[in-house]
Amino acid sequence: MIVKFYSRPNCELCIEGLHTLKIVQEDIPFTIEHYDIEGNDEIHEKYMLMIPVVEKDGDIIQYGQLDYVTLLDALSE
Template identity: 35%
Template structure:
């Protein structure tokens, strides 16, 4: 099954919005969400601190400025049926 890796942190309204979009898309596409709190790993914190919410779907990455319903659906559709 397709795995969507979702980098986030507590108290992040943009992250909450992005997660809501992912949950909406789960109604149409089979995938699981692996949520990763950037404050639990120094490497994630350094890499994604200014980019969250950050989504990784296989070789596609979307940072906070790129995450929207269209970009998420396009990326998920590319891999969900494989």
């Protein structure tokens, strides 16, 4: 399973969110593909106010303040 993680540099919420996602990864095996929204105008426009964003199979699982339970439930399905 591949999970996309969208963030930007120097974003404290993104650093915390990635940490939470990696804790979930200890319980469920998946690959994290990390995307810097600053490097792509289309992605930047789409997610600029939402980061961090976690996406699986084209669907947004969670954004902003990420939490373990929500991510675990969504990625366990």
